[in-house]
Ligand SMILES: Cc1ncc(C[n+]2csc(CCOP(=O)(O)OP(=O)(O)O)c2C)c(N)n1
C-alpha cells in the first residue's frame with residue numbers, strides 16, 4: 001500500500017498498464033513533455049517514449065477520431081480530453097463512431113479505448129471548466145461510463161477500463177484530484193466495472209452519489225446522524241453498466257432514497273436512478289425519491305458554492321424523504 | 325458582388341484590399357466541364373476518353389488490365405441491378421455508383437491485401453474487389469440474416485473484416501480521421517501497412533477533413549487520403565462547397581503532397597494511388613489525391629437530380645465513361661473482343677441473379693441480434709431488455725410464458 005492522491009492513482013494505473021501491455025498508448029493536448037495540465041500523465045513519455053505518450057494538435061475531434069482508428073487497428077488508445085467541457089468537438093466521434101462500431105459492424109470491428117477526462121465543479125472554473133456531462137454519454141448505447149470517488153477506486157477502475165473490450169468514458173472528479181489521500185494497493189489492482197460499493201452503512205435512508213458528491217454525502221450523513229438518522233451511502237462507481245441490485249437492496253432495506261448529482265437537474269443521471277428505484281422498489285418506499293442536484297443553468301463562477309450540492313442541501317434532501 | 329477570383333496570380337495586396345466574400349445569393353451554375361489542365365488544376369491522365377494512351381503507362385500486365393476491366397463491368401451490373409431492386413421495393417434504399425467505377429477500382433487495386441480501407445458512401449467496388457462476395461453485399465442491402473452487420477445498418481454500409489474494409493457510419497467525413505489513426509497505429513506498431521481513406525467532395529468541408537489532414541501530416545502517417553470529387557454533394561455543387569481552386573491544393577496548407585487525377589481513367593487513378601502507397605510504405609508519409617469524376621445518377625434512390633442540375637451536364641460525362649474508356653484501350657491492345665464481352669456480361673448477370681435469389685430467400689436476422697454486440701458482453705440492463713423482447717414476441721405469437729404445453 002502507498003498513500004496517494006486520486007491524480008497519483010490515475011498516473012500509477014496508466015504506468016502499470018503501459019508496462020503490462022505495449023498496445024496501450026496515451027495522447028492528448030499537453031500530455032507528453034508537460035505530463036498533462038493536472039500531471040496525470042507525468043513521466044509517461046520519459047518512460048515509454050514518444051510513440052506511446054505524445055502531444056497532439058489542439059483538436060478534440062482529431063484526438064478521438066484518430067483514437068478510433070488506432071483502436072480499430074489493434075492498439076489500446078487512452079486519449080485525454082483536457083477538460084470534459086471541451087469534449088463537444090469530439091462528441092460526434094464518440095457517439096456516432098466509437099459507441100456504435102461493434103454493433104454496426106456486427107461485431108467485426110471493435111473500439112476498445114478509454115477516454116479520460118477531468119470533470120465537475122469546485123475548482124473555480126466557470127462555465128467551461130466545471131461541467132458534469134456524464135448523462136450525455138450514459139444516454140449513448142455502446143459506451144461505458146465510469147466515475148471513481150477515491151484514489152484506490154481510481155486506480156482499480158482505470159485498470160479495468162483499459163482492459164475492457166469496449167469504449168469507456170473515464171470521468172475524473174477533478175475537485176478531489178488532490179484533496180483526498182488514501183492507501184492504494186501497489187501493482188495489480190482491479191476494481192471490476194459494474195460493481196458499486198457501500199460507502200457507509202445505515203438503515204433509515206439511502207443516498208446514491210458518485211464522484212466528488214460522495215464526500216459531500218458523507219458530511220451530510222454525519223449531520224443526519226446528529227439528528228438521529230442513520231444514512232446509507234451507495235456509490236455505483238460505474239454509471240453504465242449500473243449495479244442495480246446493490247442500489248435496490250439498499251433502498252429496500254432503508255425505504256428512503258435521495259439521489260445526489262452536481263449536473264443540471266433535468267434529465268441528469270440521477271433522474272435515471274430515481275426512475276429505476278420507482279420502477280423496481282416502489283413498494284418499499286416510505287417517502288418520495290428526492291433529487292439533490294445542480295441548477296438548470298450554465299455552471300456559474302462566483303456562486304458555484306450555491307450551484308453545487310453541499311452537505312446542508314443533501315441533508316435537506318434526506319429530511320424531505322421523512323416529511324411529506 | 326463578383327465572384328472572388330480563383331487565380332493564384334493576383335497579388336497579396338489585391339487579396340487584402342478585397343472585402344471578404346459574401347455568401348452568394350444565387351446558386352452557382354453547375355460546373356459543366358473539366359477545369360483547364362494547367363497549374364494546380366492539372367489532371368493526371370493516362371488514357372484519353374477514346375482509350376488512347378496519352379500519359380505514362382503504369383505497365384500493368386495484361387491479366388491485371390483485364391481484371392480491372394472485369395471488376396468495373398461487374399460493379400456496373402451490380403449497381404444497375406440493385407437500383408432496379410430498389411425501384412421494385414425489394415431493397416429499401418440504394419446509393420448508385422454509376423460513373424465512379426474507375427476511381428474506386430483504380431485506387432483499391434493499388435492496395436496490398438494487408439492494407440486497410442476506410443470507405444465513404446460509394447466504395448462498394450473496393451469491398452468487392454477485396455473479396456466481399458456478391459451474396460454478402462446483397463445481404464447487407466437487404467438486411468438479411470447473413471448480413472455481416474446483422475441487418476443493423478441501412479443499405480450501402482458494408483463491412484468486411486478479412487479484407488480490412490472497415491464498417492462506416494452515415495456521418496460524412498468521420499472516417500477520415502479513423503484512416504489516419506489506423507495509419508498512426510501501424511506506424512507505432514512498426515507494421516508496413518498502408519491505409520486508404522476515401523471521402524467525397526462534400527466531406528472536404530467537414531471538421532474531420534481538417535482534423536484528419538492535419539494529424540496525417542503532423543505524424544507522417546502512412547495513409548492515402550482519396551477524394552472522389554464527383555462534383556456534387558446531394559444537390560450542392562462543388563463550387564458551393566468550397567472556393568478553393570481545387571480540392572487537391574488544400575493539402576499543401578497541411579504540408580502534404582497531393583495530386584489531381586482524372587477519376588474516370590482507371591490507369592491514371594491506379595498509377596497515382598500506387599505512387600502514393602509506395603511513398604507511404606517507404607515511410608515518407610501521407611498523400612492526398614483528388615479524383616475528378618462525376619455522379620451520373622441521383623445522390624440516392626430517394627433523390628431526383630433533375631430538380632437541381634442540367635441534364636446536359638450528365639450527357640457530357642456520359643461521353644467520358646470510365647468503363648468504355650478501358651474497353652477501348654483493351655480492344656486496341658488486342659486484349660478484348662465482342663465474344664469475351666458477351667461471355668463476361670452473361671457470367672456476371674448470372675452471378676448477380678443467383679446471388680439475389682439466394683439472399684432474398686433468407687430470413688431476417690434473429691431477434692436477439694437487436695441487443696447483442698452493444699458491448700462485448702450483455703450488461704444486466706440489456707439482459708433484462710432481451711428477456712422483455714422475448715416475452716413481447718411470445719405474447720405476440722399468442723404463446724404464454726410458462727404455460728402448460730398440453
Ligand atoms: C455529417 C452529415 N451531414 C449530412 C449528411 C447527409 N448527407 C448524406 S450524403 C451527403 C452529401 C455527401 O457528399 P459527398 O461527400 O460529395 O459524397 P457523395 O454523395 O457525392 O459521394 C449529405 C449532405 C450526412 N450523412 N452526414
Ligand SMILES: [Mg+2]
Pocket residue numbers: 524525526552553554555556557558
Ligand atoms: Mg460528391
